Amino acid sequence: MTTLFKVQGSNNKFFLLDQTQLSQPLATTELQKLAQNICHPQTGLLHGADGLLVIQDPSCPGPIGQMRIFNADGSQASMCGNGLRTVARYLGAKHHLKQFQVETLTANLQVSQQPDWAPEVPAFSVEISPVSFNLQDLPCTNLGEQPIVNQPLPELDPQLKFTALAVPNPHLISFVTSTDLQGSGLEKLGHRLNQSNPYFPDGVNVSWAQILGPHKLFVRTFERGVGLTNACGTGMSATCLAFLLSQSATAAWDELITVYNPGGQVQVRVHQSSPQHYWMELIGNASIMDRIELPESDLHRANDWTHAIIHESSETAAYEKFVQEHQPKIN
Numbered sequence: 001m002t003t004l005f006k007v008q009g010s011n012n013k014f015f016l017l018d019q020t021q022l023s024q025p026l027a028t029t030e031l032q033k034l035a036q037n038i039c040h041p042q043t044g045l046l047h048g049a050d051g052l053l054v055i056q057d058p059s060c061p062g063p064i065g066q067m068r069i070f071n072a073d074g075s076q077a078s079m080c081g082n083g084l085r086t087v088a089r090y091l092g093a094k095h096h097l098k099q100f101q102v103e104t105l106t107a108n109l110q111v112s113q114q115p116d117w118a119p120e121v122p123a124f125s126v127e128i129s130p131v132s133f134n135l136q137d138l139p140c141t142n143l144g145e146q147p148i149v150n151q152p153l154p155e156l157d158p159q160l161k162f163t164a165l166a167v168p169n170p171h172l173i174s175f176v177t178s179t180d181l182q183g184s185g186l187e188k189l190g191h192r193l194n195q196s197n198p199y200f201p202d203g204v205n206v207s208w209a210q211i212l213g214p215h216k217l218f219v220r221t222f223e224r225g226v227g228l229t230n231a232c233g234t235g236m237s238a239t240c241l242a243f244l245l246s247q248s249a250t251a252a253w254d255e256l257i258t259v260y261n262p263g264g265q266v267q268v269r270v271h272q273s274s275p276q277h278y279w280m281e282l283i284g285n286a287s288i289m290d291r292i293e294l295p296e297s298d299l300h301r302a303n304d305w306t307h308a309i310i311h312e313s314s315e316t317a318a319y320e321k322f323v324q325e326h327q328p329k330i331n
């Protein structure tokens with residue numbers, strides 16, 4: 001039998017598969033098919049998830065493991081902030097370490113265990129980098145000169161202003177009113193920019209943010225390869241950088257910003273290492289929802305979950321209690 005986990009960071013939900021335990025690790029095409037099938041909300045396992053996190057041996061000295069992220073539609077992304085926290089928790093427990101590096105598709109990132117946020121609500125901090133405003137890195141085309149920082153883009157919306165950046169996965173950010181945030185505009189724009197379109201040939205994660213206070217935001221994200229999610233870690237980190245660069249924010253570099261989202265909250269610190277060089281720390285819960293045992297052959301087949309034995313964790317209830325007790329207070 002193989003062990004798989006269902007995990008969540010800010011209720012952004014994933015299956016986590018450690019390929020190093022398998023006698024025959026899955027090839028990339030098998031991982032894409034597994035992500036599509038296991039994450040499906042109706043026919044997947046445990047009502048599906050937003051993506052599949054895959055742990056492999058590192059390919060270079062330094063990091064103790066490698067993380068890959070496949071969206072629910074099977075596409076592979078370069079980074080996943082909420083997912084990396086859960087991978088940090090898993091690898092930290094496996095190697096008995098509290099601080100280490102994890103290899104991701106484009107960078108080795110620093111992660112560390114933090115004090116629990118509440119009983120049974122473990123927390124981790126992960127580095128979000130590299131950051132780029134170079135439009136080729138998203139990629140983003142036909143929207144004029146770079147950088148796009150708090151700029152009107154009537155091609156996308158007649159009223160909103162946009163910031164476009166890669167962290168290194170692509171993000172498009174707008175600051176909106178609470179009415180906009182509750183409406184259907186985010187979903188419409190997200191769908192439009194994640195179908196064939198002249199501006200974001202590889203699609204883009206679209207986040208809308210409401211400023212709740214000097215160090216407080218609420219962010220909703222339409223994720224590339226998924227749709228509306230409870231939270232997107234890289235999206236909230238990118239939004240905090242956009243906040244500091246464009247909104248006359250009273251928050252300063254290196255200070256904690258609390259970012260509420262439909263799945264709970266995270267904290268972000270934005271750092272400027274030199275002019276135009278930025279990186280973020282994303283801090284939040286890393287919770288295990290279920291431990292799942294199933295035959296390795298079922299992972300390769302990826303279409304039958306009837307042999308799965310599910311062990312539900314008490315961390316889900318603990319996290320829900322934490323969220324109830326920490327609703328945003330609007331100044």
Ligand SMILES: N[C@@H](CCC[C@H](N)C(=O)O)C(=O)O
Pocket residue numbers: 012051069071076077078079080081082083169170205223224225226231232233234235
């Ligand atoms: N949920 C993630 C981001 C996952 C990848 C994203 N959908 C993409 O395609 O870039 C996060 O927490 O950062």
